[in-house]
Amino acid sequence: MAEEVSSQMNSLSISETNPSSSATISLVSGDDIVFKVEPTIAKEMETVQSFIDETDGKITTIPLPNISSHDLPYVIEYCEKSIAGKITKEFEAEFVKKLNNEEVKELFLAANYLNIKKLLDFLSQVIADRIANKSVEYVRRYFGIENDFTPEEEAKLREELAWTFTGVDPDDEDEN
Amino acid sequence: MGANFSSCVCDDGDSSSMRPRLGDIPESCVALVLMYLDPPDICKLARLNRAFRDASFADFVWEAKLPLNYKFIMGKALEEDDTTSSVAELGKRDIYARLCKHNLFDNGTKVSYLGPLTRVENIFIKKWIHTFVA
Numbered sequence: 001m002a003e004e005v006s007s008q009m010n011s012l013s014i015s016e017t018n019p020s021s022s023a024t025i026s027l028v029s030g031d032d033i034v035f036k037v038e039p040t041i042a043k044e045m046e047t048v049q050s051f052i053d054e055t056d057g058k059i060t061t062i063p064l065p066n067i068s069s070h071d072l073p074y075v076i077e078y079c080e081k082s083i084a085g086k087i088t089k090e091f092e093a094e095f096v097k098k099l100n101n102e103e104v105k106e107l108f109l110a111a112n113y114l115n116i117k118k119l120l121d122f123l124s125q126v127i128a129d130r131i132a133n134k135s136v137e138y139v140r141r142y143f144g145i146e147n148d149f150t151p152e153e154e155a156k157l158r159e160e161l162a163w164t165f166t167g168v169d170p171d172d173e174d175e176n
Numbered sequence: 177m178g179a180n181f182s183s184c185v186c187d188d189g190d191s192s193s194m195r196p197r198l199g200d201i202p203e204s205c206v207a208l209v210l211m212y213l214d215p216p217d218i219c220k221l222a223r224l225n226r227a228f229r230d231a232s233f234a235d236f237v238w239e240a241k242l243p244l245n246y247k248f249i250m251g252k253a254l255e256e257d258d259t260t261s262s263v264a265e266l267g268k269r270d271i272y273a274r275l276c277k278h279n280l281f282d283n284g285t286k287v288s289y290l291g292p293l294t295r296v297e298n299i300f301i302k303k304w305i306h307t308f309v310a
Contacts, residue, residue, distance in 0.1 A: 108205065109201065109205070112202070120208065124208040127209045131209070131213075132213055136224055140224055145200060145225050148225045148226050149226065153226075157222065158223075
């Protein structure tokens with residue numbers, strides 16, 4: 001699949017030797033769906049823009065193998081609002097209301113991968129709100145991560161962090 | 177590391193396991209999230225896994241939690257401790273931890289401390305330390 005996309009890219013780079021500045025950019029999701037966006041949108045995505053810059057704008061099809069066609073439209077929507085200067089508290093509240101925990105996490109990783117600072121900051125805050133005051137077990141499940149500590153490391157950590165646990169309620173497991 | 181499997185346990189029951197994925201949350205991203213949390217949460221979540229532990233040491237996570245004049249207070253505290261280490265050598269988290277202990281100043285006539293680690297009091301005491309030393 002990756003090869004398919006890159007060969008497509010090569011042919012494009014040959015055929016489009018002198019692209020006009022208004023040429024749309026094609027973003028190809030990991031599941032091979034093409035999203036055509038304005039160059040201004042691509043500018044919001046630093047990773048994409050630096051890719052375009054490196055090839056002097058000759059390449060206009062960018063494969064994004066790590067991002068699904070489910071998540072990419074959200075990213076594009078946010079970037080569009082951002083360019084239009086319409087990122088308001090209301091928009092952000094509506095935007096995040098549509099997203100379940102898994103989607104927030106995937107978008108967060110996508111924002112990191114694409115290097116979209118505003119979206120990354122916004123989602124950091126959203127995730128922080130969703131995991132604040134939750135138990136360690138809850139947050140492990142939230143991120144789908146496993147405890148990779150050895151018992152020794154865990155004991156050491158507890159000792160190091162002893163100063164923080166006075167006055168803090170013990171973990172309420174499975175608190176929601 | 178089995179992360180994708182356990183993520184299916186998430187209570188939203190989203191069947192997204194077939195989607196392309198970026199994998200585990202990198203440490204730099206974890207630190208961004210921790211920045212928005214309070215010290216008790218940051219320290220609690222350091223117990224999640226290695227990425228969270230390492231992210232919880234990041235200076236920029238703690239920078240905003242320290243009182244504005246922490247260098248001054250910490251300098252005083254270190255004098256009392258009679259140690260050779262300087263403020264510049266310490267990580268921001270260690271400075272925060274040290275400021276949570278009672279610090280006696282000026283031959284024990286004045287005292288300051290950060291915490292206990294609850295939200296309201298913490299903010300209050302942060303301000304209080306500021307006024308006190310100013």
